[in-house]
Amino acid sequence: MxxxxxxxxxxxxxxxxxxxxxxxxxxxxxxxxxxxxxxxxxxxxxxxxxxxxxxxxxxxxxxxxxxxxxxxxxxxRAFLAQSRHDAFAYSVIDTVLSARHPYHAGHYWEGSDDHQAALNALAAMEVEDLAARDVRTLSGGERQRVAIAAMLAQDTxxxxxxxxxxxxxxAHQVSVMGLLARLxxxxxxxxxxxxxxxxxxxxxxxxxxxxxxxxxxxxxxxxxxxxxxxxxxxxxxxxxxxxxxxxxxxxxxxxxx
Ligand SMILES: Nc1ncnc2c1ncn2[C@@H]1O[C@H](COP(=O)(O)OP(=O)(O)OP(=O)(O)O)[C@@H](O)[C@H]1O
Structure with a gap:
């Protein structure tokens, strides 16, 4: 690979x-x-x-x-950086949806399949209840799980x-690591x-x-x-x-x- x-x-x-x-x-x-x-x-x-x-x-x-x-x-390939800085008021769902961009060259990319992929990724990271939140209001651990959800949605x-x-x-260290091992x-x-x-x-x-x-x-x-x-x-x-x-x-x- x-x-x-x-x-x-x-x-x-x-x-x-x-x-x-x-x-x-x-x-x-x-x-x-x-x-x-x-x-x-x-x-x-x-x-x-x-x-x-x-x-x-x-x-x-x-x-x-x-x-x-x-x-x-x-x-x-998807890449998770060590730290990130959120300058704008994006919602959690929009942040994860943006990871679907590579599949939609030049087209409208928020199709229902993408929403489903984004929601599945949020659920896998146990942050689906945060979907509407401004990413700048998340705790450090919540923001990290949203970033990993975006990687999952990128589906590489x-x-x-x-x-x-x-x-x-x-608990989340163990569950996230377990998920990576299963992938x-x-x-x-x-x-x-x-x-x-x-x-x-x-x-x-x-x-x-x-x-x-x-x-x-x-x-x-x-x-x-x-x-x-x-x-x-x-x-x-x-x-x-x-x-x-x-x-x-x-x-x-x-x-x-
Ligand atoms: N642009 C740069 N200019 C000068 N030194 C740099 C630059 N980028 C990285 N370094 C140095 O290169 C070394 C390796 O950095 P790197 O971030 O890859 O380390 P790391 O193994 O990931 O460390 P950590 O466990 O602290 O995250 C460090 O000493 C760092 O200060």
Missing amino acids: IQTEHLDLHVGARTLVRRLDWAAHPGQCWSIIGRNGAGKSTLLRTLAGLRAPSGGAVLVGGRALDAWAPEELARQ PLLLLDEPANALDL CRDQGKTVVMIGHDLNLAYRISTHALLLMGDGRWHAGLVADTMQPALLGDFLGHPIDMVEHGGRRIFIPFEASA
């Missing part, structure tokens, strides 16, 4: 990612893991086509990103999400997301991409990559792990007080 060939990412004099050869296939759910400033958001924005690579290439469906027309690409095979669990309470497992979607919660990432991801922030990276199945020694190395902090009821639980070591 998406792959990189010898991808380099530089910011200023720093190399964040060096020669990344990586691919995410339908049905796979990838977590990108690394410490603050390691380059996770820069990489995700590059995968979305919002930032040019410093070297190498990103391919979606086997075609270089710049070979896709913007509207065509918007039918292939590839979803790129920068910290989807941001601002969500515990991969049951509908063959490809999910690539950034997250700082290792336990949540391990529960729902099939694969992980670890970034060191100095060019080095490590990619593979979660069972192989999400190992305490490797995670501790990439996160710059020692991590312990316990197996409990078939689950792995990661615990950061704490110096005794």
Whole structure:
């Protein structure tokens, strides 16, 4: 679905990612893991086509990103940014309906199918009762769920999400992550997301991409990559792990007080 060939990412004099050869296939759910400033958001924005690579290439469906027309690409991948600023008084339903725009080149696009798709997405995120609200009046967690609903309404095979669990309470973190896992497992979607919660990432991801922030990276199945020694190395902090009821639980070591 998406792959990189010898991808380099530089910011200023720093190399964040060096020669990344990586691919995410339908049905796979990838977590990108690394410490603050390691380059996770820069990489995700590059995968979305919002930032040019410093070297190498990103391919979606086997075609270089710049070979896709913007509207065509918007039918292939949806992107959830880490933060957003709402300058205007749009309603929640209009915000989600606007995600249907790629399906209506040059035509009136608020057809009944689109309304249904938007309402279904709002219901999946448990925010259907907010449909008429001005987005500027929503709480942080409600706004995040509306943004994810818009991604669902965009109905793309590839979803790129920068910290989807941001601002969500515990119950919604678990339900949103569970939904993303089901989209991969049951509908063959490809999910690539950034997250700082290792336990949540391990529960729902099939694969992980670890970034060191100095060019080095490590990619593979979660069972192989999400190992305490490797995670501790990439996160710059020692991590312990316990197996409990078939689950792995990661615990950061704490110096005794
Ligand atoms: N335009 C820019 N000019 C200079 N430095 C930049 C620019 N954009 C990003 N950086 C730097 O590149 C590094 C990577 O940033 P990025 O946002 O990708 O990190 P991240 O891994 O997503 O971090 P976090 O976990 O804090 O969200 C950071 O040190 C950041 O300050």
